[in-house]
Amino acid sequence: xxxxxxxxxxxxxxxxxxxxxxxxxxxxxxxxxxxxxxxxxxxxxxxxxxxxxxxxxxxxxxxxxxxxxxxxxxxxxxxxxxxxxxxxxxxxxxxxxxxxxxxxxxxxxxxxxxxxxxxxxxxxxxxxxxxxxxxxxxxxxxxxxxxxxxxxxxxxxxxxxxxxxxxxxxxxxxxxxxxxxxxxxxxxxxxxxxxxxxxxxxxxxxxxxxxxxxxxxxxxxxxxxxxxxxxxxxxxxxxxxxxxxxxxxxxxxxxxxxxxxxxxxxxxxxxxxxxxxxxxxxxxxxxxxxxxxxxxxxxxxxxxxxx
Amino acid sequence: xxxxxxxxxxxxxxxxxxxxxxxxxxxxxxxxxxxxxxxxxxxxxxxxxxxxxxxxxxxxxxxxxxxxxxxxxxxxxxxxxxxxxxxxxxxxxxxxxxxxxxxxxxxxxxxxxxxxxxxxxxxxxxxxxxxxxxxxxxxxxxxxxxxxxxxxxxxxxxxxxxxxxxxxxxxxxxxxxxxxxxxxxxxxxxxxxxxxxxxxxxxxxxxxxxxxxxxxxxxxxxxxxxxxxxxxxxxxxxxxxxxxxxxxxxxxxxxxxxxxxxxxxxxxxxxxxxxxxxxxxxxxxxxxxxxxxxxxxxxxxxxxxxxxxxxxxxxxxxxxxxxxxxxxxxxxxxxxxxxxxxxxxxxxxxxxxxxxxxxxxxxxxxxxxxxxxxxxxxxxxxxxxxxxxxxxxxxxxxxxxxxxxxxxxxxxxxxxxxxxxxxxxxxxxxxxxxx
Numbered sequence: 001x002x003x004x005x006x007x008x009x010x011x012x013x014x015x016x017x018x019x020x021x022x023x024x025x026x027x028x029x030x031x032x033x034x035x036x037x038x039x040x041x042x043x044x045x046x047x048x049x050x051x052x053x054x055x056x057x058x059x060x061x062x063x064x065x066x067x068x069x070x071x072x073x074x075x076x077x078x079x080x081x082x083x084x085x086x087x088x089x090x091x092x093x094x095x096x097x098x099x100x101x102x103x104x105x106x107x108x109x110x111x112x113x114x115x116x117x118x119x120x121x122x123x124x125x126x127x128x129x130x131x132x133x134x135x136x137x138x139x140x141x142x143x144x145x146x147x148x149x150x151x152x153x154x155x156x157x158x159x160x161x162x163x164x165x166x167x168x169x170x171x172x173x174x175x176x177x178x179x180x181x182x183x184x185x186x187x188x189x190x191x192x193x194x195x196x197x198x199x200x201x202x203x204x205x206x207x208x209x210x211x212x213x214x215x216x217x218x219x220x221x222x223x224x225x226x227x228x229x230x231x232x233x234x235x236x237x238x239x240x241x242x243x244x245x246x247x248x249x250x251x252x253x254x255x256x257x258x259x260x261x262x263x264x265x266x267x268x269x270x271x272x273x274x275x276x277x278x279x280x281x282x283x284x285x286x287x288x289x290x291x292x293x294x295x296x297x298x299x300x301x302x303x304x305x306x307x
Numbered sequence: 308x309x310x311x312x313x314x315x316x317x318x319x320x321x322x323x324x325x326x327x328x329x330x331x332x333x334x335x336x337x338x339x340x341x342x343x344x345x346x347x348x349x350x351x352x353x354x355x356x357x358x359x360x361x362x363x364x365x366x367x368x369x370x371x372x373x374x375x376x377x378x379x380x381x382x383x384x385x386x387x388x389x390x391x392x393x394x395x396x397x398x399x400x401x402x403x404x405x406x407x408x409x410x411x412x413x414x415x416x417x418x419x420x421x422x423x424x425x426x427x428x429x430x431x432x433x434x435x436x437x438x439x440x441x442x443x444x445x446x447x448x449x450x451x452x453x454x455x456x457x458x459x460x461x462x463x464x465x466x467x468x469x470x471x472x473x474x475x476x477x478x479x480x481x482x483x484x485x486x487x488x489x490x491x492x493x494x495x496x497x498x499x500x501x502x503x504x505x506x507x508x509x510x511x512x513x514x515x516x517x518x519x520x521x522x523x524x525x526x527x528x529x530x531x532x533x534x535x536x537x538x539x540x541x542x543x544x545x546x547x548x549x550x551x552x553x554x555x556x557x558x559x560x561x562x563x564x565x566x567x568x569x570x571x572x573x574x575x576x577x578x579x580x581x582x583x584x585x586x587x588x589x590x591x592x593x594x595x596x597x598x599x600x601x602x603x604x605x606x607x608x609x610x611x612x613x614x615x616x617x618x619x620x621x622x623x624x625x626x627x628x629x630x631x632x633x634x635x636x637x638x639x640x641x642x643x644x645x646x647x648x649x650x651x652x653x654x655x656x657x658x659x660x661x662x663x664x665x666x667x668x669x670x671x672x673x674x675x676x677x678x679x680x681x682x683x684x685x686x687x688x689x690x691x692x693x694x695x696x697x698x699x700x701x702x703x704x705x706x707x708x709x710x711x712x713x714x715x716x717x718x719x720x721x722x723x724x725x726x727x728x729x730x731x732x733x734x735x736x737x738x739x740x741x742x
Contacts, residue, residue, distance in 0.1 A: 167556070167714070254706075268702075
């Protein structure tokens with residue numbers, strides 16, 4: 001081997017290496033942004049969960065070890081009730097939104113006059129901000145001037161005005177209905193998009209084979225929608241679990257904590273209590289819960305796997 | 308080599324761009340045209356108070372052409388947490404409107420500038436209400452003055468005087484008369500009273516309890532809280548008994564807005580708030596339709612009010628222009644500014660020169676407040692503002708506890724025991740840390 005050849009080899013090698021780095025350089029800015037605004041804050045939440053950290057009382061701040069976590073599971077009177085409320089909230093929201101969303105999607109997939117217009121109308125609730133929606137709903141539920149009381153009184157269903165958001169037995173249902181109204185369009189939009197991708201031939205073929213509407217829904221429509229359903233329900237579960245805007249504005253978690261979900265509880269702790277150490281520990285727990293849920297859910301639904 | 312150069316150039320560009328984004332210029336609080344800039348944070352911004360501040364700031368800038376005041380309005384509900392964060396991040400304003408209950412905590416965190424010397428050298432020295440200034444010193448650990456009170460408030464009961472007249476009833480003076488009046492006023496689709504069961508209700512509940520019991524201290528000598536004193540239990544049992552019988556059902560989630568709306572739309576006859584809501588009522592009613600009365604007297608005939616019901620002008624320690632900041636504090640506390648601010652809001656000025664002005668003599672609700680504050684027998688009880696979680700106990704434990712009692716899920720005794728335990732634990736933890 002001559003020395004010239006050798007140096008040429010080295011040169012090729014080095015050039016090869018630099019070219020390899022170029023793409024990373026291009027993604028570096030976005031990586032830095034994600035790292036700064038996502039990984040770093042998430043990391044600090046884990047860090048603070050092992051600290052006593054209260055910005056309004058720096059003289060209490062110190063390393064806590066597992067004290068925050070021990071307190072959550074042994075001394076916190078609100079943790080398990082709020083976790084149960086979260087569970088009720090997520091199951092009722094995701095379940096009902098899926099059922100009604102699917103119903104709407106199938107309806108909007110039919111051909112009828114003014115279909116485009118009706119589709120646009122059906123998606124409006126999704127486009128309304130959470131705060132605005134909660135103001136609307138709190139006015140409609142109002143004891144003295146709410147439209148629900150007016151209608152129910154006129155129909156003779158109730159004899160005197162009710163304060164729907166003010167009773168521990170009805171507040172949760174009232175908030176569920178309001179959020180349901182806002183969440184259905186999400187399922188309707190995504191399922192409708194998915195419905196439109198099902199080839200018409202399949203329905204024709206099943207028609208020739210003598211299948212009725214219900215059978216073709218079960219054997220053609222649902223299997224085609226499976227991946228969309230799995231993904232949307234997973235996304236929605238995470239969102240609803242973390243959702244506070246409507247609850248915060250309609251009831252603030254009350255009355256008597258009957259609408260306090262885990263996320264609402266954490267928000268209250270951070271906003272009113274400025275107890276970030278304990279709040280972080282609760283956040284870590286809810287992060288782990290959602291993480292495990294997502295893993296298990298994707299596994300048992302065999303997401304993206306053909307059976 | 309060429310490639311290496313390219314890479315390093317690119318890297319420098321990226322890094323430079325990011326650093327430029329993060330960088331901040333330290334201009335020593337000067338604007339481009341050489342004026343001194345000071346930032347002022349208002350702790351209760353909104354359609355009512357923001358325009359008042361804007362007018363006063365414009366007046367100040369006209370009188371001091373070399374100072375530029377930057378107004379930042381914080382909504383009432385989140386102003387405390389915004390200030391907390393600003394202090395933790397060492398990114399504080401120069402001047403702030405600070406509630407008296409925040410002074411102990413802010414002073415321990417060394418966020419504020421002591422103003423004793425500034426006040427001693429100022430014309431304001433003998434003019435600002437001495438009781439309020441002394442309270443501000445008493446409430447902090449080191450006994451220094453960290454805020455100049457520019458307004459004073461007092462809890463009152465707003466009543467529909469026209470309805471009382473129609474029914475031939477006198478405005479209640481004692482608690483027995485109060486409960487009777489609530490009952491009498493409940494008729495014809497109207498409610499006699501409205502309870503604040505939602506956000507902020509705990510603060511009002513506490514003031515009512517002490518007004519009934521006449522107790523002066525929050526803790527007894529053994530560190531036991533007076534919150535679950537039998538007198539307080541007795542009062543709350545009567546008080547919550549009014550719920551649904553004499554009040555709207557939705558009271559359990561009532562916050563300020565809804566409670567005031569109930570009164571101003573003619574649904575309820577009496578509401579407990581403070582003289583600061585005068586502006587709202589005067590928009591809804593003619594002057595002879597409503598009036599403010601003091602919270603009823605104790606059994607032995609004394610008024611009880613919560614101490615420290617003032618708001619202060621404070622200077623934050625990180626300011627680069629303390630003298631300009633003090634000029635602004637002084638300006639806001641001048642007779643003219645205080646008079647304007649307090650007349651607009653409907654509260655009590657602390658500057659003695661304002662007290663002789665005509666609008667004070669002509670406004671009935673301010674007179675009512677003076678009646679209470681000037682009465683030598685009036686008791687001012689001191690809440691434990693120094694406890695770091697004083698506020699979160701009220702917001703979280705007490706507000707939720709109130710709703711549990713109102714919905715029948717717990718008894719008054721259980722509720723007050725829980726509240727008392729929370730403050731006792733907090734007191735013990737605080738004493739431990741301060742040893």
